[in-house]
Amino acid sequence: MPIQLFDSLERKLKSLAPSHTDGVFRFYNCGPTVYAPAHIGNFRTFVVNDVLRRLLELEFGADKVKHVRNLTDVDDRTIGQTQKEKRPLAEITKKWTDKFHADSDALNCLRPHVEPTATGHIREQVDMIEVLIENGNAYRAPDGSVYFKIASFPEYGALSRIKERELKVTNSAFDADHKDDIGDFALWKAYKPEEDGDVQWPGPRTAAAGRPGWHIECSAMIKKHLGETIDLHTGGVDLLFPHHENEIAQSQCCNGTTFARHWYHSEHLLVDGTTMSKSKGNYYTLSDLVEKGYSPMAVRYALLMGHPRKQLNFTLESMHAAESALGTLRKAWARFATTASATANKPLAAQDSAPVSRLDRVIDALRDDLNTPAALGGLFTAMNEISDGTATFADSVAFGRALSILGIDLSEKQNFSIPMEIFALAEKRWAAKQAKDFAAADTLRKELATAGWSMLDSKTDYKLEPLKKA
RNA sequence: GGCGCGGUAGCCAAGUGGUAAGGCCGAGCUCUGCAAAAGCUCUAUGCGCCGGUUCAAUUCCGGCCCGCGCCUCCA
Numbered sequence: 001m002p003i004q005l006f007d008s009l010e011r012k013l014k015s016l017a018p019s020h021t022d023g024v025f026r027f028y029n030c031g032p033t034v035y036a037p038a039h040i041g042n043f044r045t046f047v048v049n050d051v052l053r054r055l056l057e058l059e060f061g062a063d064k065v066k067h068v069r070n071l072t073d074v075d076d077r078t079i080g081q082t083q084k085e086k087r088p089l090a091e092i093t094k095k096w097t098d099k100f101h102a103d104s105d106a107l108n109c110l111r112p113h114v115e116p117t118a119t120g121h122i123r124e125q126v127d128m129i130e131v132l133i134e135n136g137n138a139y140r141a142p143d144g145s146v147y148f149k150i151a152s153f154p155e156y157g158a159l160s161r162i163k164e165r166e167l168k169v170t171n172s173a174f175d176a177d178h179k180d181d182i183g184d185f186a187l188w189k190a191y192k193p194e195e196d197g198d199v200q201w202p203g204p205r206t207a208a209a210g211r212p213g214w215h216i217e218c219s220a221m222i223k224k225h226l227g228e229t230i231d232l233h234t235g236g237v238d239l240l241f242p243h244h245e246n247e248i249a250q251s252q253c254c255n256g257t258t259f260a261r262h263w264y265h266s267e268h269l270l271v272d273g274t275t276m277s278k279s280k281g282n283y284y285t286l287s288d289l290v291e292k293g294y295s296p297m298a299v300r301y302a303l304l305m306g307h308p309r310k311q312l313n314f315t316l317e318s319m320h321a322a323e324s325a326l327g328t329l330r331k332a333w334a335r336f337a338t339t340a341s342a343t344a345n346k347p348l349a350a351q352d353s354a355p356v357s358r359l360d361r362v363i364d365a366l367r368d369d370l371n372t373p374a375a376l377g378g379l380f381t382a383m384n385e386i387s388d389g390t391a392t393f394a395d396s397v398a399f400g401r402a403l404s405i406l407g408i409d410l411s412e413k414q415n416f417s418i419p420m421e422i423f424a425l426a427e428k429r430w431a432a433k434q435a436k437d438f439a440a441a442d443t444l445r446k447e448l449a450t451a452g453w454s455m456l457d458s459k460t461d462y463k464l465e466p467l468k469k470a
Numbered sequence: 471g472g473c474g475c476g477g478u479a480g481c482c483a484a485g486u487g488g489u490a491a492g493g494c495c496g497a498g499c500u501c502u503g504c505a506a507a508a509g510c511u512c513u514a515u516g517c518g519c520c521g522g523u524u525c526a527a528u529u530c531c532g533g534c535c536c537g538c539g540c541c542u543c544c545a
Contacts, residue, residue, distance in 0.1 A: 182542090331507090374484050
C-alpha cells in the first residue's frame with residue numbers, strides 16, 4: 001500500500017512517489033517566522049510534517065528523502081520587532097531561531113536536511129524577480145517596489161479557487177497603493193527609512209533598494225535546494241492563499257515548469273473552540289505548557305490526537321489525556337518488553353510474521369492520508385493484545401518501530417528538580433511511615449500536597465512528583 | 471456575500487451500505503496502614519434534525535439546524 005495523501009490542488013488522495021531519476025523524494029515545508037516564540041498551533045504543522053518525514057524515510061529509505069524547511073527572517077513582522085525592541089534584525093531572528101530549534105528538539109521533531117533563511121538567499125530572490133520582470137510577469141511600481149502581475153498568469157487561483165471568491169476590497173488590501181491590480185502582490189518592497197531601520201539590500205535591476213516580499217523567498221529557496229519541480233509542498237491551510245498561490249505563480253512563470261506535484265495542508269489548531277490569538281489570551285507556547293507541568297512529548301501526542309486535515313480543538317483537558325495516555329503506553333511497553341526478552345532467544349522466524357502485522361495497522365493508518373488518530377488507536381489496540389503476557393521479541397521491535405514513526409519517545413525525562421525542603425519533608429514522612437506513626441505520615445503527606453508535591457509509595461521506596469498546575 | 475470544513479458516548483476521536491476502533495475521565499474488583507501506582511472488568515441498540523433511496527444507512531441523496539475556519543499578518 002503506497003502512501004496516500006490528500007492533494008489540495010487536485011482535491012483528491014494521491015500516491016506519493018519520487019519523480020526525479022535519483023529516486024530522492026523532495027519535499028518542502030513552509031517554516032516559521034522567527035520574530036517571537038512559535039505557538040503550539042505552528043507546531044501542529046511541524047509535528048505533522050515530522051511524522052510525514054519519518055514515514056517517507058521508512059517508505060523510500062532514509063537517504064532518499066530530502067526535507068527542506070525555511071526560516072523567514074525578514075518580513076513585516078521581524079522588521080516590526082526590530083523597531084519595537086530597537087535591536088538589530090539578526091539579533092532578534094537568532095534568538096527566536098534558537099528557541100524554535102530548542103522547542104522542535106523537545107517535541108522530537110527531526111531537523112530538516114536544509115533549513116535556508118530568507119536573508120541568506122537575497123541574491124537568488126533578486127535573480128528570480130529580474131527574470132519575472134523580463135518575462136513581463138512583474139512590474140516596477142512608482143516607489144521602486146516590484147509587484148507580480150497576476151493577470152499575466154492565467155492559472156492564478158487554481159489552488160485556492162480564488163476566481164470563485166469575491167475579493168473583499170478594503171483599504172488595507174490596497175495598502176501598497178502602488179499596485180496596478182488589487183490581486184497583485186509584492187515581490188520586492190522598496191526601502192522605507194521610517195519603518196525599515198537599517199534593513200535593506202540592493203534591489204533587482206530598475207528597482208529601488210529594499211527587501212524581498214514574503215512569497216518570493218520560498219520560490220527561490222526551493223529552486224536552489226530542491227530544483228524547479230518538487231514532489232511535495234506542505235504547510236498550514238492559512239498559507240494556501242495567498243502564499244502558496246503566489247509561490248506557484250512566481251515559480252511557474254520564472255521556470256516554465258510545474259512547481260509542486262503535490263500540495264498538502266494541515267488544518268488549524270483551535271483553542272477553546274476558536275482560533276488562537278494573543279488578544280483572546282488563548283495563545284499557548286511549548287514553554288507555557290511545560291511551565292504548567294506537561295511534558296513536551298505529551299504536547300506532541302496531543303497534537304497528533306486529531307486528524308491533520310481536521311481542525312483540532314486544543315484544551316488543557318486534552319493535554320491531561322495525552323499525558324495519561326503516554327503514561328499508559330510507557331508502563332505497558334516496559335511490562336511487555338520484559339516478557340518479550342524471555343522469548344528473545346527463540347528463532348526470529350518462528351515469531352515474526354503475526355506479531356509484526358499487529359503493529360502494521362499503525363503504519364497503514366499513516367499511509368492512509370496520515371491518519372494519526374487511527375494510528376494512535378492502532379498502537380493501543382496492539383498494545384492491549386500484546387499486554388496479555390504473550391509479547392514476543394518481534395512485538396517489542398515492531399512496537400518500538402511504530403513509536404518511532406510517530407516520533408513518540410517513551411523514555412522518561414524528569415523535567416523538574418526536587419527542592420531540598422521538599423525532599424526533607426518526604427524523608428521525614430518515610431521515616432514516620434517506617435515507624436508506623438501513620439498519623440504523622442498522613443500529616444506530612446498533606447503538607448507535601450500543599451507545597452504542590454505528591455508522594456508515591458512503594459514497598460521499599462517512594463517517588464516525588466509535582467502536582468499539575470491548573 | 472464568497473470559498474471550505476465539521477457535528478459519533480461525560481470529554482477527545484477513528485470508521486464503515488450490513489449493524490459502532492482507540493484514548494481520557496468515571497465505576498467495580500484485586501492489591502494496599504492512608505494516598506497513589508499497577509493489573510483485570512465495565513461504560514453509545516446508537517452516530518445533529520427531518521425526509522428519500524435500499525432487503526439494510528451512522529455511512530448514499532435532498533432539505534434544515536448548529537459550530538468553526540479562511541477571503542492578502544498568520545502553521
